[in-house]
Amino acid sequence: MPMTIAEKILAAHAGKDRVEPGQLINAKVDLVLGNDITAPVAIREFAKIGVDKVFDRHRVALVPDHFTPNKDIKSAEQAKILREFAKEYKITNYFEVGRMGIEHCLLPEQGLVGPGDVVIGADSHTCTYGALGAFATGSGSTDMAAAMALGETWFKVPESIKFVYHGKLNPWVGGKDLILYTIGKIGVDGALYKVMEFTGPVIKELSMDGRFTMCNMAVEAGAKTGIIEPDEKTRAYVEGRSKFPVTFYESDPDAKYAEVYEIDVSEIEPVVAFPHLPENTRPVSQAGDVKIDQAVIGSCTNGRMEDLRLAAEVLKGKKVHRDVRMIIFPGTQEIYRQAMGEGLIEIFIDAGAAVSTPTCGPCLGGHMGILAKGERAIATTNRNFVGRMGHPESEIYLSNPAVAAASAILGRIASPEEVD
Amino acid sequence: MKLNGKAWKFGHDIDTDVIIPARHLNTSDPAELAKHCMEDADPNFYKNIEAGDIIVAGKNFGCGSSREHAPIAIKAAGISCVIAKSFARIFYRNALNIGLPIFECAAGADRIQPGDRLEVNADTGEIKNLTQNESYRATAVPEFMQHIIASGGLINYVAKRVKNDG
Numbered sequence A: 001m002p003m004t005i006a007e008k009i010l011a012a013h014a015g016k017d018r019v020e021p022g023q024l025i026n027a028k029v030d031l032v033l034g035n036d037i038t039a040p041v042a043i044r045e046f047a048k049i050g051v052d053k054v055f056d057r058h059r060v061a062l063v064p065d066h067f068t069p070n071k072d073i074k075s076a077e078q079a080k081i082l083r084e085f086a087k088e089y090k091i092t093n094y095f096e097v098g099r100m101g102i103e104h105c106l107l108p109e110q111g112l113v114g115p116g117d118v119v120i121g122a123d124s125h126t127c128t129y130g131a132l133g134a135f136a137t138g139s140g141s142t143d144m145a146a147a148m149a150l151g152e153t154w155f156k157v158p159e160s161i162k163f164v165y166h167g168k169l170n171p172w173v174g175g176k177d178l179i180l181y182t183i184g185k186i187g188v189d190g191a192l193y194k195v196m197e198f199t200g201p202v203i204k205e206l207s208m209d210g211r212f213t214m215c216n217m218a219v220e221a222g223a224k225t226g227i228i229e230p231d232e233k234t235r236a237y238v239e240g241r242s243k244f245p246v247t248f249y250e251s252d253p254d255a256k257y258a259e260v261y262e263i264d265v266s267e268i269e270p271v272v273a274f275p276h277l278p279e280n281t282r283p284v285s286q287a288g289d290v291k292i293d294q295a296v297i298g299s300c301t302n303g304r305m306e307d308l309r310l311a312a313e314v315l316k317g318k319k320v321h322r323d324v325r326m327i328i329f330p331g332t333q334e335i336y337r338q339a340m341g342e343g344l345i346e347i348f349i350d351a352g353a354a355v356s357t358p359t360c361g362p363c364l365g366g367h368m369g370i371l372a373k374g375e376r377a378i379a380t381t382n383r384n385f386v387g388r389m390g391h392p393e394s395e396i397y398l399s400n401p402a403v404a405a406a407s408a409i410l411g412r413i414a415s416p417e418e419v420d
Numbered sequence B: 001m002k003l004n005g006k007a008w009k010f011g012h013d014i015d016t017d018v019i020i021p022a023r024h025l026n027t028s029d030p031a032e033l034a035k036h037c038m039e040d041a042d043p044n045f046y047k048n049i050e051a052g053d054i055i056v057a058g059k060n061f062g063c064g065s066s067r068e069h070a071p072i073a074i075k076a077a078g079i080s081c082v083i084a085k086s087f088a089r090i091f092y093r094n095a096l097n098i099g100l101p102i103f104e105c106a107a108g109a110d111r112i113q114p115g116d117r118l119e120v121n122a123d124t125g126e127i128k129n130l131t132q133n134e135s136y137r138a139t140a141v142p143e144f145m146q147h148i149i150a151s152g153g154l155i156n157y158v159a160k161r162v163k164n165d166g
Helices: A005-013 A039-049 A071-089 A105-111 A124-132 A141-150 A175-186 A201-205 A208-221 A232-238 A307-315 A333-341 A342-349 A401-410 B030-034 B069-076 B089-099 B106-111 B143-150 B154-165
Strands: A024-028 A030-035 A058-065 A118-121 A135-138 A152-156 A159-168 A197-199 A226-229 A257-263 A271-273 A281-283 A296-300 A325-329 A376-379 A395-398 B001-008 B054-057 B080-086 B102-104 B117-123 B126-129 B134-137
Touching: A005 A024, A005 A197, A005 A226, A005 B102, A030 A105, A030 A141, A039 A141, A039 B154, A058 A071, A058 A105, A105 A124, A105 A201, A105 A208, A118 A124, A118 A141, A124 A135, A124 A226, A124 A232, A135 A226, A135 B080, A141 A152, A141 A175, A141 A197, A141 A296, A141 B089, A141 B154, A152 B154, A159 A201, A175 A208, A175 A271, A175 A281, A197 A208, A208 A226, A208 A232, A208 A281, A208 A307, A281 B126, A296 A307, A296 A401, A307 A333, A307 A342, A307 A401, A325 A342, A333 A342, A333 B134, A376 A401, A376 B106, B054 B106, B069 B089, B080 B106, B080 B117, B089 B102, B089 B143, B106 B126, B106 B134
Parallel strands: A030 A058, A030 A118, A118 A135, A159 A197, A159 A257, A197 A226, A296 A325, A296 A376, A376 A395, B001 B054, B054 B080, B080 B102
Antiparallel strands: A024 A152, A271 A281, A271 A395, B001 B117, B117 B126, B126 B134
C-alpha cells in the first residue's frame, strides 16, 4: 500500500506498518515546544496530571520569544513561569534571552528538529519544520501539557494535497511568493485539516531558508502541516547539526492525494497579500499606490540569512523614506552575528533602519513596532489579520523581504525593480 | 446536557487575533482574557452578552494562532458553545481539550439570525432555533473525542490514564 511522506512518518511513530487518512492514532513525539505565551498555560495544566517529570527532559524545548525581552511586569511573570519550570524539571533546551531566538528559526538551527521527526509545538507555526521532512504541527497548551507528560499525542491521520511547482522563477521571487501565491489560489481554509506537500523541480532548487518560509505558512491555508521531502540540501543542513538521529522518508510515487495542483512559477511575480487575510494576494505590479508608515523584516517566516541578504541587496547605499519606520529583526543570535560578519547590519543602520534582538514582538502586535490607528505596514511576517500588529484600524500587507525593503525606500508598496 | 442562549453572529474566517488580541496575552488569567473576548470585532461584546449565549459563525472559525487563550476567553466570558460552518484545526482541538462545546453545522450557520434564541442538545448535536421554530443537526463528534469530553477534558483523560498505568 503506497503512502505519502506524512503517512509514513505517522505510521512509524504509531508503531504501525501503515496508516490511512481518517484513522485515529497515538504517535510518539520527538520534540514538544512551547513559548512564553503558550507554555505558562501548559505548565498550569501539566501540574494537574499528577506526574513528577516530563517524558524526556532533552526533548522539551521552552523558548521565551514572544514578549521578550519582557515588555512589562505581566509578561515578566509569564516568562518566569517558564524559567522556573525549566529549572525544576531540568529541561536542557531552555533558551534564555540573549541565547535565544525566534523559536522556529532557533530549533532547526540548534539541530533539535530533523527529518522524520514528529513534533508538536504550542505555536501554530510549528509546521515550519516540515521543510526538513518532519511531521510538525501546532497545538494548544493542553495538548502540549499532555505530550510533555506522555511523550505521545493523538492524531487523526490527515489527507495530503500535493503542490508541484514547475518552471523558472522570476527575479525577486522566492519561497514567500510561492506560498502567498498558493494561499491566494486555494484560500485560507483551502487545506483545512490536510497536509500540504510541496514538491517539483522548483522546490528542489529552493534553498533551505526558502523551504522554511513555505512550510511556515501552511497553517495560513488551514493545513495541519506543510512538508517537503528531504534531499541532499536537507542532508547538508542537518549534518553536524542534528542532536538526535534522523530518518529520511519520501512519498511513494503512487501515493494517494486528496488533490494535486500543478503550478507554473514562471507566471508568478513578487506577491503582496492585502489586508486582512493572507489569501488577498496581488502581484506587486498591481498593488497600486499604497503609502506605508512602517516596514518590518524578520519573524519566523522571513528572519533568516537569505532574507537579510535580500533586504541588504535592496537597501545597500539607499535611505529609508523619511516617512517610514523600518524595523529589522534577525531570527536568532547566530543569524544576527552572521549578518554582522557579512556587513548587513551596517547596511541596515546606514539606511536608517532599527535593528532588534530576535523577538516575535512586532509580528503579533506584542511590542516593538505597534501600529497606531489608520497606520499601514508592509511586513515579511505571516499574518495580516485585523489588529494583528496593533490598532484594529491599522493595516498590514505581507510580502517578501526585497519588496518590503523597496517599499521602505520609496514610502509606498514597491517592487525591488523600482529601486535603482 | 442542554445549552440555552441567544445567538451572536459573526462572519467567515474569524481568527484568534480577533477572538483574543495578542496585546492581552501577557496574562493567562481566564477572567482577564474574558474581558477582551471578540473586542476587535465588537468592542462591547463582553459587556452585552449574557451567560449561556452562543456564538454563531461562518467557515474556518478560530483560524490563525494556536493560542488556547482563544477558547479559554470564550468560555470564561460565559458563552455556552460555538456553532460554525467549519472550525480551524487547532481551535477545534483546543476547544475540545478545555471543554468548550463546539458544533459544526452549515445549515445552522446559514439560517440562524443575530438574537435568535437557541437550544442546543450537546449530547445529540440537535440545535433548536426557538425564534424561527426550526432545527438543524450538527456533525457528530468522533467517538474517541467524545471520550475526551466525557472525561472532562484532555487533562483529566490523561491524568486517569497515567494513574491506571502507574
